[in-house]
Amino acid sequence: MITRLELGFVLACAGFPACQxxxxxxxxxxxxxxxxxxxxxxxSFHGGMDISSAPVAEMQDILVDWSGLSVDMVGHDLDPSVDILTLELVLFRYLTQEQVEQGLEDDDLNQSDVALFASTETNGSTSAYLSELNVLAYSFDPETYLQQDYGTWLLLLTDDLDYGVGTRMALFLEPVVAESNTRVEVGNDSMVLDVEAIxxxxxxxxxxxxxxxxxxxxxxxxxxxxxxxxxxxxxxxxxxxxxxxxxxxxxxxxxxxxxxxxxxxxxxxxxxxxxxxxxxxxxxxxxxxxxxxxxxxxxxxxxxxxxxxxxxxxxxxxxxxxxxxxx
Amino acid sequence: MSDFAARRKPNLDIPWWARWTFPSSRFSPGLLVVVLMGAPSCREDIISPFDEVHAFVGDIGTMVTVEWVISGSSPQLSWVEVTGFDGSERTVDAERDADGTYRARVFQLEPNTPYHYQAAMFRDGYIARSAQKTISTNAVPQVIPELNVEETGSGVGTDGLLLTVLISNISCPVILDANSDLIWWYIQDDEDLAATRALLSSDGEHVLFNSFNVDAVFPSEEGDTGTEVGESYIYKVSLDGSEISVLETPMGHHDFTQLPDGTLAYLTAEFQEHEGQLVRGDGVVELAPDGTVTQIWSAWDDPELYSSWFPSQDFVLPMANALEYVESEDAYYVSLGQIIGIGTFVKIDRGTGEPVWLLGGETSDIEILSQEREFSHQHQFDVLDNGILMFDNGLEIDMDSRAVEYSLDQHSMQAEQVWSYHAEPALYTYAGGDASRLPEGGTVISWGTAGQLDELDPDGQLVRRLNTQLGAATGYLQWLDGLAAEP
Structure with a gap:
């Protein structure tokens, strides 16, 4: 409700610069x-995200090596032994790699999309075995869980000790029954952003x-x-x-x-x-x-x-x- | 919106019809009754005795405090009437300060929403109201994890409130209404501490929640002592957010409960050396209102229980992760939810501290007659009249968590699965989780690290689903009929 006093002020000020x-x-x-x-x-922003996929042996411990990483996904320099503080592994049970990429681009993933989350602090290291990761207090067991049909596995290298924050580089792990590879390298081109901003x-x-x-x-x-x-x-x-x-x-x-x-x-x-x-x-x-x-x-x-x-x-x-x- | 204040009976000897009015209308049902019955009629807005009527949003952004002064003699009653733009109506009695200011606190408003309000009073058989004003509540702070609501069926759950914790890098105890709007929140932004449980205090005027250092009770590697940091607290926050106090609960973790007399009981981690390394066991500790601390139970005192677990896990004995107090039995129920293997519940006599029985696992005292699978790594639960409803995380290898109910006969010492609910498609919760029965027979489920809240009707049909954004989990649950703290 406008009082008479307020109404009077409005009328008095209308069109008069002195009131401004x-x-x-x-x-x-x-x-x-x-x-x-x-x-x-x-x-306007259009950002395509292309995360490489590394086939690895199913149900085997995998060595993840990021010693060759010198730039992050947006091309900024980094020191792999200094800037990478956490290695994380996320299992998206019902999403394909393409759906995960799209969800990350659109920022519309739910927590319920995540079936498992394991992590470890790097402490200056530039490599780690998946068995060094923990699900809460318990060691992640790749020999049990790293299965081909479990879903989409995403590795994240971050510059933050908080979970899910500060991703600098990412790589999909693709367990394959017939694959024997037990070592993956995370490099400068493991994840590329294709950005167009106008x-x-x-x-x-x-x-x-x-x-x-x-x-x-x-x-x-x-x-x-x-x-x-x-x-x-x-x-x-x-x-x-x-x-x-x-x-x-x-x-x-x-x-x-x-x-x-x-x-x-x-x-x-x-x-x-x-x-x-x-x-x-x-x-x-x-x-x-x-x-x-x-x-x-x-x-x-x-x-x-x-x-x-x-x-x-x-x-x-x-x-x-x-x-x-x-x- | 629920209108708990309006349901309450008048606490003064004033005819109910004289108070029950629609604030947005000059013609009220009360007035109609008065006219028809020849009682003293209501005189509205003839002379305004109200001064300085104003409102402000409190520390909790959905709570509005309205203050005013009344000239002339004191009324028999004064209150505030709050009307939403959607027509919802609230009436809250005021308290009078020593300086003559009337004050009413209005809870459970929706966030970021405008409301009309006007002060009212009853004096000498007449009702008067102030001019109507408008105030808007605050928006939900951005730091609180977003909840996406999936409407199923009616899309609206049971009339009531849900108290839980949204857990990301910070922890936020929150209360949701039946429309899934956040109507109360608190931000615990100490990133070193995590909250898993929030409860309405036994006096109904505070929200209690725990905060503990996860690293202290979850040694990150075998051989970690885990004892160097034992920070753990129970916060006590008044519903209007103006009072915050903190109680220390050393080595407390996961869960706590409050007894009717205000005593707090909480789970503690207790480390002892076993075969050259420190091993964690758990216990139940009480903190009385006078500050007295009493150890009620320690798993280390029950070698029979623990001998069956060694060496099934490397450095953590069967982990206590949920606690309930059952007043009718004066007993505690503790969930021992081993992460790799079959879980167990232990019932503890509060008076003696002795285990009464075990349910589940190889050492179960209660025979489970039939079940679709053994429960394992289970978390929070609800003790029913003749049964137990629990959140069963299940084994990692299966990745299929569920809510499951067992009938429980403590005389024949037999149990039997009578109901279960699985998400479709299957959902796996690797930590946390809760299942609770609602007053009218429905069920509410927190899927913990899966960040999902489901409400089921009494037939087990999904009526409401909420999902957190990526990176946020949901804590244990408490269902509330309402908040009774309005004066």
């Missing part, structure tokens, strides 16, 4: 209102210069960058990145390196809801102070727990000012 904030309207942004993101602002065709979002006190609201978004229905609760991080000397085309061409190419990034976790004030963003140097007219600015909504690390939403920020608009 310090920077006034800017482009399509109306001062004092949230900046609503639209689907037309979003980039950020040059989107509608840019106008944002007042040097103004961090703007609330960004993504309630109106319906789809993610892959064209799937957007699950709001997947968004758990908002990031703004600044590229001082790169054009959009250059960023697009090196999309997988976007985090490495950024000169500065400011982030904030999203605990709940679908809006955030940009002043809540921060990095080691301090809080976000707003965009300026230099370089290129990107804003992304991320799901840090999803199997597909590509931002669910990413757009280009176009700095504007009320003075510019008046001209």
């Amino acid at each position: 904030g310090s920077h006034g309207d800017c482009g399509s942004y109306v001062d004092g209102e949230s900046l609503f993101l639209q689907d037309s602002n979003n980039y 950020i040059t065709d989107l509608e840019k979002v106008e944002l007042p210069q040097d103004e961090p006190e703007v609330t960004v609201d993504w309630t109106a978004l319906e789809y993610d960058s892959r064209g799937n229905d957007l699950v709001m609760s997947d968004i758990d991080q908002l990031t703004v990145a600044h590229f001082a000397n790169l054009t959009l085309e250059e960023i697009q061409a090196s999309f997988l390196d976007i985090e490495l190419l950024a000169d500065q990034m400011w982030s904030a976790g999203i605990e709940s809801g679908s809006s955030l004030r940009l002043s809540a963003l921060g990095n080691d140097s301090g809080s976000f102070t707003g965009v300026d007219s230099s370089g290129t600015w990107l804003l992304s909504l991320n799901c840090t727990t999803c199997s597909n690390p590509a931002p669910l939403f990413l757009t280009v920020l176009e700095p504007c000012s009320s003075e510019t608009d008046k001209e």
Whole structure:
């Protein structure tokens, strides 16, 4: 209910700049209102995932060797003895290798798809036998369970001690009755991401210069960058990145390196809801102070727990000012 | 939505018809009754005695606190009426502070949902209401694992609440309503600790949940002592989230229960040296409200039980993984769910600490007349009047977990399988799991590490299925009729 006092304030302010904030309207942004993101602002992302499959002897202990691994699935350098902290083995009982790949790409796998999960910490090693893995406290027994008809086995090498987090490389194991191979190598091409991201065709979002006190609201978004229905609760991080000397085309061409190419990034976790004030963003140097007219600015909504690390939403920020608009 | 508050009888001597009204309507059934019977009529909104009516969302995002001040003499009763945009209605009595502020806490609202609210009072035979305002509850925090609801049949389960734990790299005790909405949650974000069990406290005002260091009770390799870290706690969180206390339960793990007098009983790991290496056995310990700690039972005190297990496992004796207290028998039931082999239940007399009988396995005191297979690595269970319902993980090699019910005759010492439920296609749970009978005869099943919750009707037909996203398991269950903490 609007009280008479409130109604009077609304009427008094209508059309009068004196009632507006310090920077006034800017482009399509109306001062004092949230900046609503639209689907037309979003980039498009198509990511194919190709995980190699290694035939191995059924019901035999298998040596997994990743000493030759020097880059991860997105092409970033890694040291196999330093960066790989956990070896994990997951059994998807009713899914084919293609279905697992698709599920990981779409991030729509359920826990019930997993029949068995075994892991071990690498402790600096670059190889391990499957029998060194544990299912909870108990040793995984490949001589019993590594059977051809049990389902799809996926090996994961991660840089995190938490289960299922920080995958750097993956490889399917394919137990075959007639196979005698008991050693597999996880290499740079065991898993390849084929990514196409288009950020040059989107509608840019106008944002007042040097103004961090703007609330960004993504309630109106319906789809993610892959064209799937957007699950709001997947968004758990908002990031703004600044590229001082790169054009959009250059960023697009090196999309997988976007985090490495950024000169500065400011982030904030999203605990709940679908809006955030940009002043809540921060990095080691301090809080976000707003965009300026230099370089290129990107804003992304991320799901840090999803199997597909590509931002669910990413757009280009176009700095504007009320003075510019008046001209 | 269930409306437990509205079901309660008035706790003051006020005619029920004078309180039972529809807040969104100026014409109420109560008013109709009053007019027809010639009783004092309700006078609504003629003079508003309400000041400073406001509401805020509490620490638990689905709980709203409404506060107001009433001018003039004190009413005989004051309450808040909350109306959802879907027409759902709630009425919650208020308490009056020493400074004259009336306060009502409204639980069990749906997350991320707007509600109308207005204060109301009964004074001198009349009802008055404040102007209607609106507030929205908070969304479920993103860190809580997502639940995908698969509608089957009606798609709506038994009217009631389900208390469990969603377990990923953090643990979140949650309460789900019949629509599968989360209406209560707490985030235990200490990644070194895992929670497996949550319970509504015996006073109905808190959620209790355990948190223990898995590494301490699950030695990762043979020869690990497992004793260097024994962090284990039971958290006590008030329903409005404003009070949190923590009780230490050294070496506690997996499960605990609460007795009617508030005593907590929990499973503990106990390491002893056996043939040159430390071996884990388990026990039951009580923690009384006055802080007294009593060891009720230790498996190490029962060599007959344990001799049959050596050396079936390398460093863990039959692992206790679930605990129930049966008041009518003053006894504990403990599930000993060996991961590789046949499982056992032991009934323990609480007064003597002595085992009464064993069910299952080679040393079973109870004869099992018929069953489709022996249960093994079973977890949580429900002691029925003349039977036991359990979650049977089964052997890894079979990969076919199930809920199974046995009749149990403690006089003839005989048992017999009478019912079971398998997922289709078969689902395997390598840790955790629970099966519990619902008040009207249905069954609710937690599939533990398979991250699935199933609700079955009394005929065993699936009526509700929830799946966690990849990476999250479901803990033990407690079915609740409702939350009774609203004042």
